[in-house]
Amino acid sequence: MHADDVVNCHVLVIGSGGAGARAALEASRYGKTVLVSRTLTGKGGCTTMAEGGYNAVLRKLDSCPMHVEDTLRGGAFLNDPALVDVLVHEAPDRMADLIAWGAVFDVTDDREIAQRPFGGQRFPRTCYAGDRTGHEMMATLVERLRGSGVRQLQDTAVIELLKDGNRVTGAAMLDRDGDLIICYADATVLATGGGTRIYDISTNCAAGTGDGFALGYRAGAELIDMEMVQFHPTGAVYPYDARGRLITEAVRGEGGLLLNRDGERFMTRYDPERMELSTRDVVSRSIATEILEGRGTPHGGVYLDVSHLPARTIEERLPVMLEQFLAFGVDIRKEPMEVAPTAHHIMGGLRITPEGQTTLPGLFACGEVTGGVHGANRLGGNALADTQVFGKRAGESAGKEAVRGGTVARSRIEELRAHLDGYYGGTTPPAEIVGRLRLAMWDGAGIFRTEKSLVETGRVIDELAALTPRAAGSQNLLWCRTVENMIVLSRLIVKGALLRPESRGAHVRKDILQDWTPDRSPYMHTYQSLSRAGIETREVQV
Amino acid sequence: MKEMTVRVSRFDPENDTEPHFETYTVSVHEGARVLHVLHVIHDTLDPTLSYRYCCEAGQCGSCSLRVNGEPVLACMQEAKDGMTIEPLNLPVVRDLTVEMEDVLARLAPFPAREEAGLPTKEEIEAMKPLRDCIECLSCVSECPAVDVASFLGPTAMCQEMRIALDPRADQNRIRNAIEEGLFTCTTCQRCRDVCPKNIEIPGKAIEKLREIANRQGLTLPRHQDVARLVEDTGRSVDRTKPTFLEQVPEVIEPDGPVRGEVGFFVGCMYNGRLPETALDMIEVMKRNGIRLIIPHDQVCCGSPLIRTGQTRILPALKKRNIEAFTRRGITTVMTMCAGCGSTLKNDYDTPYTIKDVTEILTEYGIEPPAALDIRATYHDPCHLLRGQGISREPRELLKTVVREFVEMPSRCCGAGGGVRSGLPDQAAALGRQRDDEIKKTHADVVVTVCPFCEFHIADSTDRPVKNICTLLLEGYREKDRKKGVKKESE
Structure with a gap:
């Protein structure tokens, strides 16, 4: 192994998806910022794959309290209300940032940002760019990064956070040749995204291996609600190697129907009110139950059908879905898709304040690696908003940290080297x-x-x-x-x-x-760190 | 599960001087993609295999590579037994991993104007097709101009056009686009063909950017000369000898019974530079019973203007050309210039059908010529192959008239897009690459169906370059000669 390179900066941002890119842009206003990308910025992370949309209250008929309530209800009241409040109130501003930076979102004839209905929401508040919304956001952020002073370390991955006492002072990383790089930073932002690649069937990109949870945990940060893993109701089931590939909720938002082997619209039995646009946890369990009870399709899924929609609607609103299925030999304008639940999102993560501060000094976090925003179930469209709202906040908080110039014990680096x-x-x-x-x-x-x-x-x-x-x-x-x-x-x-x-x-x-509904649960967050683990309880008035 | 054997290009920068192929046999599931084959090789046979991938859903543009020479997204392309997997034509880092950052980092940032507000729906709809770009760099890998000129590539032009279309951009970046190589594109359309998102970069970005450059007086001087010539004379080439139209009547009857009738759109090159070739074509038509109607009031199709962004007088040219043929009640118009054919088919809305000469001859069927005792290769004109999707007909015709036909890789010769006139050194460099391929075929003659290619390749090679019609006519003459010899000896 070669001699380790050393990089010094004010803010180190780990992860180049939606949250990391947004954090880096914000942090760079305060000092030298380094953005570490395990792949190439814009190509890594799950943001670029996100299809459906971004929730923001933009219309007079919609309201922030309604978005808050939808989010809390969808999250089975496990969410941290302070984080939800921030998410909802700032999502429109962060959308405005994207628009100002050149994002090409769909607009209405009246020159307003177009919105579509998504599951678990009482107002169609999901903004979109066709069904490549996340890609559009990443394209915009990458364009912005190109013009910023952010230094990007590409093809480089963090393997450990480094500390001086209890304070995080940077990170050790490997470049694409496997050479060690040491980065010292006054503040570090963890924006490594999710990790459902630990499941056999997952929507996540190759980088969805949960590195940030492990980095934070090993460094001593506290994580909450790690058991809360969202299974997206609609993942591909065929071909085998593409199983789990995301079929966007927008398919149902645009009017897609879920049918079992017998052609029955089975959601009538599980959530007759919200039907296909129930929350993801409910729809996933319904589909899983149909399959377990023998009413699944030959490939082991259920049908998701849009063939009753005008071909033009499908071509305009769901072009990526159309293209992907055509590549696998299915014309969704004429025949149904086969879908089954797939591991999608980790709601739990590092415990943060609304400022993005973790329980460790010097360490901030944003996006999917954090916990508390989405509670026990995330609403479709809230994750993209999360990346921007908390990306900005974490970047700003990190940027405002004092310049201190940390050090790391040489022995720690030698230990790492020996481990490698x-x-x-x-x-x-x-x-x-x-x-x-x-x-x-x-x-x-x-x-x-x-x-x-x-x-x-x-x-x-x-x-x-x-x-x-x-x-x-x-x-x-x-x-x-x-x-x-x-x-x-x-x-x-x-x-x-x-x-x-x-x-x-x-x-x-x-x-x-159990004899309680989520709102009457005596339990709150589970928590885990190197030093403690448990579940918070609360008094519930009977 | 099924078994397949594949060849993979391997390169270790520490130990290898150049890439080499390794063969692997793997077992994969039904429907497996190229990427899954690579995963199996990496996970079970050789963990040192290096390749990029991330989303595995065709959206991140990391896993672009070449399968059997064609760029694909490894995550979307179905794996096939016997396939050869190579990196893109970009600097190789290791095995299938290429250096993408060099290009990506130089793409234009968005010059945002404060308080610009939302674009209109129409403006959004105009930008959207360009915004589909996932920056996989397949187009950069394949672009002939990138190979020989200072050109950042089709991706960069897509990005510049996206900015040019956006009312929120506060900066006129047309000079940047020119610096990035706007005028080096030969409009060969290879980028459009290999784009996994089917973005029509030449038509939707490059020609449109050239129009913007034109409005700002930044068109290359040589291109401006051409536009002036078209405006003054109706033709994009000056008169140096008697033109084709000066030499022929309006109607040319076939030798025998009339089997068909087509209008003929001659185009400026065959009219002014290569009238002999067009006259050869007439002989072939006469021999095969096809009546030609040749309106003398036809003018330049406008292709040289569209390709170089000088479209101001285009509507007038279109009107004249459409009227010239409709007035005579013509329902099928034949072109023998690939550029004219592509323009009439794609840039015009004609009330008549347009067909290339090779389509006409194939449809009617021709009297078999004698097989000339030569070895011939065929150069696909970009505007015929990609502009009109024609590759089978010229080959079939050619095979009837030569002893031996040998293929060579299809690639732009450098003549198109105004590059030959505007950037002759670049055009010559691409011409030399063609000559290298021609030499490898050991062909006696190079055959093509485009006057631009014919003229340009002739400058680049010592082999004769001929239009298919010329060769067919030679075949007929040989046939007649043999018949004559036979008669004499009887």
Whole structure:
């Protein structure tokens, strides 16, 4: 391994998706900012894949209190109300930023930002750019970054946060050749996104390996509600290798119908009021139940049909869906899609203040790596808004941190180096560990959970954690580290699920009977850190 | 599960001087994409294999590479047994991973104007097709101009046009676009063909940017000369010898019975520079029973103006050309210039059908010529292959008239898009690349169906360059000669 390079900056932003890019733009107003991208900025992360939209209150008939209530109700009242308040009130301003920076969102004939209905919302408040909304946002942010002073480290991934005492003072990273880079920063923003790649079936991009949860946890930050994993109702089921690929909620927003093998519009039995546009947790469970009870399609899904819509509507509003399905031999203008739930979003994450401050000094976080904004179930369209609202806030808070110039004990870096070198003598191919992990998580910590299934999954995780992933060359070191991160995240999810003795939102414990609705639950956040773990309780007036 | 064997280009910068192929046999699921084959190789056979990917849903543009020479998104392209997987034609970092940052970092930032407000629906709709770009750089990989000139590539032009269309942009960036290489594009349309999002960059971005440049007086001087010539004479080439139209009557009857009738749109090059070739075509038509009607009041189709962004007088040209043929009740108009054909088919709204000469000859069927004792190769004119989707007909005709036909890779010769007149050095460099391919074929003659290609390639190679009609006529003459010899000997 070569001598480590050293990068100094005021703010280090880890992750180049929607939240990270927005944080970096904001932080750069205060001082030298470095944006680390595991891939190439604009190409990594899940924002660019996000299809459906961005929720913002823009119309007179809509209101912030209504958006707040929809979000809390959708989140089974586990959300942190202060974070929800910020999300809802600032989403329109952050949308205005994007528009001012050149974002090409769909507009109405009256020259207003167009909005579509999304699940769990009483007003059509989801702004969109066709069904490539996230891509549009990333394109806009990347255009903005090009003109900013933000230094971008491409093809570079953080493997550990570095600390001076209790304060985060930067990070250790690997470049694409596997060489170590040390970055010192007055403030660090974690914006690494989600991690549902730990499940066998997932919508996430290749970078959705949950590195930020692991980085934060190992550094000593506290995480909340890690058991809250959203299973998106509609993922592709065919071909096998593309299983889990996201079929946007916009398909249902535009009028798509869910049908079982018998052609029955089965949502009438689960949520007759909201039907296909119920919240994601409800629709996912409904689809999973249909499949489990034998009313699924030959490929093991249910039908999602838009063939009754005018072809033009599909071509204009759902062009990416149309193109993707055509590539797989299905013309959605004429035939139904087959869909099944797929691991999509991690609602839990680092505990933050509305300013994006984590429980560790010097460390800020934004986007999917944080917890509390979405509670026990996220509304479609709230994640893209989250990236911008809290991206800006975390970037600003980090930017305002004092200049201090941190140091890191040399021995810590030597330790890391030794750990990396250990991969060369590893026991097991990384892909083998990940393959087993994904199946175990899907089977035991998926849509339906029991104590037994969770304990069994925990046992498999322990077994896998005892293995050392093997690197064939320096360019494999990152993949080995990632595997370790995936194991950390899986443990956090399983432990969180065991800590929460109730069903709530996306978390369903089939072995627990409860007589309360979410709003009357005696429980609040689960929390986990290196030093403590548990579940918060509250007094509920009967 | 199914098994497939694939070849993958490997390159380790520390140990290799150049890439080499490795062959792998893998087992994959039904419907597997190219990317999944790479995953299996990486996960089970060779973990050092380097390739980019991220979203696996065709949206991030990371996994672009070449399969059997054609750029694709690895995550969307179905894997096939026997395929060859190579990196894009960009600097290779390792194996299939290429340097993308060099280009991406130089794409234009958006010059946002404060308080600009929302664009209108029409403005948004105009920008949207360009906004589909996922910056996968497939187009940059394939662009012949990028190869030989200082051109940032089609992606960069897509971005410049997106900015030019946006009312929120406060900066006129047309000079930046020119610096990035606006005038180096030959409008060969290869970028459009390889774009996974089907963005029509030449027509929707480059020609439109050239129009903006034109309105600001930034058109290349040589191109301005052409526009002036068209305006003054109705023709894009000056008169240096008797033109085709000066030499022929309005109606040319076939030798035998009339099997068909078409109008003929001659185009400026065949009219003024290569009338002999057009006269050869007439002989072929006469021999095959096709009556030609040649309105003498036809003018330049406007292609040289559209390609260079000088469209001011285009409506007048269109009107004249449409009327010239409709007045005579013509329902099918034949072109033999690929550029004219592509323009009439794609840029005009004609009340008559347009067909290339090779389509007409194939549809009517021709008297077989004698096979000349030569080895011939064929150069696909961009405006015929991609502009009109014609590749089969000229090859079939050609095979009837030569002893041996040999393919060469299809690529722009450098003559189009105003590059030959505006940037002759670049055009010559592309011409030399064509000559390299021609040499590899050891062909005696190069055949094509476009006067621009014919004229330009002839400048670049020592092989004779001929239109398919000329060759057919030679085949007929040879046939007649043999018949004559036979008669004499009887």
